[in-house]
Amino acid sequence: MSKYKYSCLNPIAQVGLGLFSEEYTKTDDIKEADAVLVRSASMLEMELPENISAIARAGAGVNNIPLDKCASDGIVVFNTPGANANGVKELVIAGLMLASRNIVGGINWVQTIKEEKDVAKLVEKGKSKFAGKEIQGKKLGVIGLGAIGVLAANAANRLGMEVYGCDPYISVEHAWNLSRDIISVKSKEDIYKECDYISLHVPLLEDTKKMINKETLSKCKDGVVILNFARDLLVNDEDMEEALKSGKVAAYVTDFPNEKTAGMKGVIAIPHLGASTEESEDNCAVMAVKQIKDYIEHGIIKNSVNYPDCDAGTFTGGTRVTINHKNIPNMLTQFTGVFSAENINIANLLNKSKGDYAYTVIDIEGGVSNGIADKLKAINGVLKVRTLS
Numbered sequence: 001m002s003k004y005k006y007s008c009l010n011p012i013a014q015v016g017l018g019l020f021s022e023e024y025t026k027t028d029d030i031k032e033a034d035a036v037l038v039r040s041a042s043m044l045e046m047e048l049p050e051n052i053s054a055i056a057r058a059g060a061g062v063n064n065i066p067l068d069k070c071a072s073d074g075i076v077v078f079n080t081p082g083a084n085a086n087g088v089k090e091l092v093i094a095g096l097m098l099a100s101r102n103i104v105g106g107i108n109w110v111q112t113i114k115e116e117k118d119v120a121k122l123v124e125k126g127k128s129k130f131a132g133k134e135i136q137g138k139k140l141g142v143i144g145l146g147a148i149g150v151l152a153a154n155a156a157n158r159l160g161m162e163v164y165g166c167d168p169y170i171s172v173e174h175a176w177n178l179s180r181d182i183i184s185v186k187s188k189e190d191i192y193k194e195c196d197y198i199s200l201h202v203p204l205l206e207d208t209k210k211m212i213n214k215e216t217l218s219k220c221k222d223g224v225v226i227l228n229f230a231r232d233l234l235v236n237d238e239d240m241e242e243a244l245k246s247g248k249v250a251a252y253v254t255d256f257p258n259e260k261t262a263g264m265k266g267v268i269a270i271p272h273l274g275a276s277t278e279e280s281e282d283n284c285a286v287m288a289v290k291q292i293k294d295y296i297e298h299g300i301i302k303n304s305v306n307y308p309d310c311d312a313g314t315f316t317g318g319t320r321v322t323i324n325h326k327n328i329p330n331m332l333t334q335f336t337g338v339f340s341a342e343n344i345n346i347a348n349l350l351n352k353s354k355g356d357y358a359y360t361v362i363d364i365e366g367g368v369s370n371g372i373a374d375k376l377k378a379i380n381g382v383l384k385v386r387t388l389s
């Protein structure tokens, strides 16, 4: 009989799932799963049963997961920062090329003449219709300098582009990795005004939704190319259609086609292939499974998007009690009170908070009764209690 169960809502690379020991079994019923692994499947409308302790998004974007609801149910949500960034960066470079040289048009045209007698001659005669531009010397603006934005900016710069980057919240780690040749600008306005190509690498949030719209496009250069390898809702599709028609936008490259953009003239639509490489899928799966195992077996939180990171070290014996709770005053006093009332000595205690939520790990040398977990659960503001032994 296995100790833990996990469910996968999307296919997850075997190299990751193989890291689960025989203590784990896979289940298709999330009502009995301790942990859930997901890629792009939407969990927004899903009922989240009480048994779930953790959800790992094998990828970066978490807009398919109800983060607040999970936090208030005591469910820790992880993602895998950077694990698919190289895969996306490479497709962004392909996107720059696809938008600059009429590669798709040319390839499709060759198929229309493939049965003709002298294909080579027709090719030489007809190819001028597909002539393009080079990216060297052109200006690229990268909005969002996280794992992908930094790699894309540096790579485009190495290909001879003049690259502008904008990220008011850039992390120290990403700032370190950004080439000194990238021109860092404080406002997106500078990118709209200066750049021939604009690539979006921000998460989909309330303040980034439809950031590319009639107003922002009006600030752009005529014939600008927009690349969207982040999320479709970052762009207002109606405004984009108008801008493509008028020539304001020369091409819109999107990794997120929808009913509106899939057949839109001027759109180069790719079926969400950014992270669809063997390497990215493996990296994401391995990172996601390791994070789930660390949390389930040791109560360690790393790379959570709704709870604080918290590492009390490997659980080696005795009892470890983990408590997901609201970040409100007086919680620790109440927790320690439950143990002291039973004359139990706390060997180690770690508490971390992030926004409205907090997480506490309490190590005890011996065992504890079930009653302890029930008393902790009864404290107002406690969302989930787990006892590892």
Ligand SMILES: NC(=O)c1ccc[n+]([C@@H]2O[C@H](COP(=O)([O-])OP(=O)(O)OC[C@H]3O[C@@H](n4cnc5c(N)ncnc54)[C@H](O)[C@@H]3O)[C@@H](O)[C@H]2O)c1
Pocket: 059, 060, 061, 062, 081, 082, 084, 085, 088, 143, 144, 145, 146, 147, 148, 149, 166, 167, 168, 169, 170, 171, 174, 201, 202, 203, 204, 207, 208, 229, 230, 231, 255, 272, 273, 274, 275, 276
């Ligand atoms: N096409 C794909 O298959 C694919 C794969 C991975 C990620 N993505 C998308 O790309 C996004 C970025 O991925 P990542 O791995 O680089 O994430 P990341 O978290 O490393 O980087 C996101 C960056 O955006 C910045 N940011 C947030 N709000 C901003 C704003 N208003 N203006 C400017 N910068 C802002 C953050 O400071 C951060 O540095 C993801 O959220 C996801 O939606 C798509």
Ligand SMILES: O=C(O)CC[C@@H](O)C(=O)O
Pocket: 039, 040, 058, 059, 060, 061, 062, 084, 272, 275, 276
């Ligand atoms: O899982 C995928 O294929 C896509 C992942 C990507 O959109 C992400 O946000 O990481």
